[in-house]
Amino acid sequence: MISFDFTEEQQMLVDSVRRYAEREMRKSIHDMDEARQLPDGLIDKGWELGLIPSSIPEEYDGFGEHSAITGVLYAEELAWGDVSATLALLAPNLVSIPVLEYGTAEQKESLLPKFCDDEFFCATSALVEPSITFDPYNLKTKAINEDGHYILNGNKVYVPLADTANYVLVYANEDGKTQGFLVEKDTTGLQIVAREHNMGLGALPTYKVNLENCKLPATAKIGGEEGLNFERLHAYSNVALAAMAVGQAKASYEYAVEYAKDRQAFGEAIAQRQSIAFMLADMATEIDGTRLMVWETAWKLDQGENASQEATLVRRYASDMVLTVTDGSVQTLGGHGYIRDHPVEMWLRNGRGFAIFDGIAIV
Amino acid sequence: MIDFSLPDNIKEQNQRLFMVASHFMRPIAREMDDKEHTKPWDFINMTWQVTSSQMKRRVKRLEKELAGEEVDKSGGNSFGTRGYMPLIYMIEMLSWGDAGIYLCLPTAALAGSAIDAVGTLEQKNRFLPRFSKGKPKWGAMAITEPHAGSDTSAIRTTATLDHETNEWILNGEKSFVTSGLMAAKDSDGILVVWATIDASAGRRGIKSFVIEANTPGMEVLKLEKKHGIRVSDTATIKLENCRIPYENILGNPEVQDKKEKKGFQGAMRTFDASRPLVAASAIGIGRAALEFTKEALEKEGITIRYNAPKHVLTSIERDFMDMEANLKAAWLLTLKATWMMDQRLPNTIESSMAKVKAGKAVTLVTQKAVELLGPLGYSCDDLIEKWMRDGKINDLYEGTGQINTLVVARRILGYDRNQLK
Known part of the structure; x- marks a missing residue:
């Protein structure tokens, strides 16, 4: 039966995440971007929301079930607060969800409880490669099976929190298929090369990571011999990023609305002119439409359906939308939108990134 | 709970109307377009059986209500369906068949919506029963x-x-x-x-x-x-x-007091119900064009590679995905506006958003389809060029895209008609 209502649990979750985004994230967005550093305690406070344990079943010390629809609801709220901090806070999902969905019994038992502790358990993954011909379904990073071991070679970028991660889930090409390999920190051949400096996501430490003859035991491969279903994980990631794009766009749109109603020109608020008002109305419409596509795709995934096409579509659509909206917000503020005192310029820098970030979040 | 699954009655209705659309609408679509203003009487007589009998149930409830009996008032509307959700699915599917012929459906249509919105019980009982009996009426x-x-x-x-x-x-x-x-x-x-x-x-x-x-x-x-x-x-x-x-x-026969705006707004409320219906019709046409394009491409060995990386995607694939995504966004906005209608939630913003988006989406999808299909798209041998012509009306009637954008803009900004002209 078609419905757009939240469950009571979802409403409570969304409310508490929104409170965190509003009270904790928002106050630091400017300074953390300038300092290129997450403020002390921000992630720990976010961890108290229990978002990641809430998707892990009780038998592994969590208190819930994995649900994409719940995931996209909290991802949007968090991203409304700040995208950099959101990606840091949710980085452990990059390991916990692939393990939960495709891990062997041993992998689940040994790894999942680590994500249910009271303290933030840092983990991350490496998918994107530094090439304009990057193709997640045909990776240049290779995994070769040699005498019961895997040898990984290749270069990765956009690896969030790589320097502090206990595990890096490296995606590599094994016989033409994308598979995931769990690399523990300090493994020989795992090189955390350098912190990146990108146009946006200033506060999120992301790293270039190289794999040079990185030798792993056979047990490092997620799901053992059978491996994982990358297409499906990619769909979970695409809806997560699309949801965050919606959150980012909403933040920017709201700021533009407030500004346009306040800013006077020619004797009235600029929002009273159709050229501004219509741009804002279009933004609102596109944000809503994209959100509904995110929900529908997440709902399909939760039904166990193959929603890979839908996830690609919504990710593409959301990436375009967030660029249009964040750009429109800068445009609404005019010259002021270009000044770093207002957050819209940062949001435009973040917004452009959604077409490029791949696999750096998952719900 | 967020849910996109279709109830059984809509699933059955979809199957039934798919048959109607493919067997009784598509085959005569071109001929009817050529003849202009000639009525598709077979289709009208056939659908009158359905619309009038649906209306009978509605009229029975109205009669009971007039006699002072307790009745379930939920969901009845002047198109005869119970609730707006089955109605938008009906309109979407019939417009997929042919939007012009769909508009010939014998119902009370928007006159009925207006009577529903502001008419008294007595007026409903006077004007609506004719749509449940006798010969087809509009x-x-x-x-x-x-x-x-x-x-x-x-x-x-x-x-x-x-x-x-x-x-x-x-x-x-x-x-x-x-x-x-x-x-x-x-x-x-x-x-x-x-x-x-x-x-x-x-x-x-x-x-x-x-x-x-x-x-x-x-x-x-x-x-x-x-x-x-x-x-x-x-x-x-x-x-x-x-x-x-x-x-x-x-409604009220007096000139409204300056402070009291309810009368006109009551009339405007008709649009909250009718705009998602127009949006649904737009989307039906858009889906027809999208499906035809997909099949025509497949015949040439071109399939859309959703997971292909940027440097490999062709411009046709990119265009097609844009068309598909735009139509989907429009449809989901329409579903939401309709769901709110059925939940009796205020839906002026959502209903205008759906209308704006659907008008734009059908225009984009059908115009692009003609372009992608080339001579096949432009030719009157097939229906694509017709869908482009039919689709455009949805960005014009029930308020142009611009007027509906104005409705959205005023609402989101909290402005009245003097503050935002």
């Missing part, structure tokens, strides 16, 4: 005038009360009346007309009136020759000393 809504479209305050058609006979006398000219010929002349239907009872009062003086077909003084002057939806008649109707009973006025 309802139509007459708002636009030659010099006044979306600016309804400029309406010049007058309604003057003759105190001696207790009749309203209507004078003026109405244009762009969808199914106006069928409603006013060629069936025992009804026309809902917007007219002013006090020209100096602007919007506050505008009321809606029900005129029964073939009332003396009402004349169909001409039928428009249009870009698309040619089978549907779009009439110009002249009212010259057209007398109707006092009781045919819908």
Whole structure:
């Protein structure tokens, strides 16, 4: 039966995440971007929301079930607060969800409880490669099976929190298929090369990571011999990023609305002119439409359906939308939108990134 | 709980209407477009069986209510379906069949929506039962005038009360009346007309009136020759000393107090219900074009590679995915606006958003489809060019895309009509 209502649990979750985004994230967005550093305690406070344990079943010390629809609801709220901090806070999902969905019994038992502790358990993954011909379904990073071991070679970028991660889930090409390999920190051949400096996501430490003859035991491969279903994980990631794009766009749109109603020109608020008002109305419409596509795709995934096409579509659509909206917000503020005192310029820098970030979040 | 699964009644309805659309609409779509204004009587007689019997159930409930009995008021509407959700699925599927022929469906249509929105129980019982029996009948809504479209305050058609006979006398000219010929002349239907009872009062003086077909003084002057939806008649109707009973006025017969805006807003509320219906029709046309394009590409060995990386995607694949995503966003906005309608939640913003987005999406999808398909798309041998012509109306009627954007803009900014013109 078609419905757009939240469950009571979802409403409570969304409310508490929104409170965190509003009270904790928002106050630091400017300074953390300038300092290129997450403020002390921000992630720990976010961890108290229990978002990641809430998707892990009780038998592994969590208190819930994995649900994409719940995931996209909290991802949007968090991203409304700040995208950099959101990606840091949710980085452990990059390991916990692939393990939960495709891990062997041993992998689940040994790894999942680590994500249910009271303290933030840092983990991350490496998918994107530094090439304009990057193709997640045909990776240049290779995994070769040699005498019961895997040898990984290749270069990765956009690896969030790589320097502090206990595990890096490296995606590599094994016989033409994308598979995931769990690399523990300090493994020989795992090189955390350098912190990146990108146009946006200033506060999120992301790293270039190289794999040079990185030798792993056979047990490092997620799901053992059978491996994982990358297409499906990619769909979970695409809806997560699309949801965050919606959150980012909403933040920017709201700021533009407030500004346009306040800013006077020619004797009235600029929002009273159709050229501004219509741009804002279009933004609102596109944000809503994209959100509904995110929900529908997440709902399909939760039904166990193959929603890979839908996830690609919504990710593409959301990436375009967030660029249009964040750009429109800068445009609404005019010259002021270009000044770093207002957050819209940062949001435009973040917004452009959604077409490029791949696999750096998952719900 | 967020849920996109279809209830069984809509699934069954979809299957049934898919058969109707593919067997009784598609095969005659081209011919009807060529003949313009010739009615698809087989389709009309067949669908009348369904729409009139659905209406019978509605009328029974209205009769009971009039007799003072307790009835379940949820969901009935003038198209005969229970709730708006099955209705938008119906319109989407029939428009996938053919949007022009869908518009010929014999129902109370927007006249019924207006009576639903502001009519009294007595009026509903007077005007709606005709749509449940006898020969096929149509309802139509007459708002636009030659010099006044979306600016309804400029309406010049007058309604003057003759105190001696207790009749309203209507004078003026109405244009762009969808199914106006069928409603006013060629069936025992009804026309809902917007007219002013006090020209100096602007919007506050505008009321809606029900005129029964073939009332003396009402004349169909001409039928428009249009870009698309040619089978549907779009009439110009002249009212010259057209007398109707006092009781045919819908809503409050007084000029509204300046502070009290409810009367006009009541009339405007009709649009909250009708705009998602237009959106659904747009999406049905868009889906037809999208599916045809996909099949035509597949025949040439071109499949859309959703997971291909950027440097490999062709421009056709990118275009196609954009078309698909836009249509999907529009459809989901329509579903939400409709769901809110059925939940009796205020949905002015959502309903206008859906209409704006669907109008844009169908325009994009059908125009792109003609482009992608090349000579095949432009040729009258197939229906793609027709879908492009049919689709465009959805960005124009029930308020142009711009007017609906204005509705959204005012609401999100909290402005009234003077603050945002």
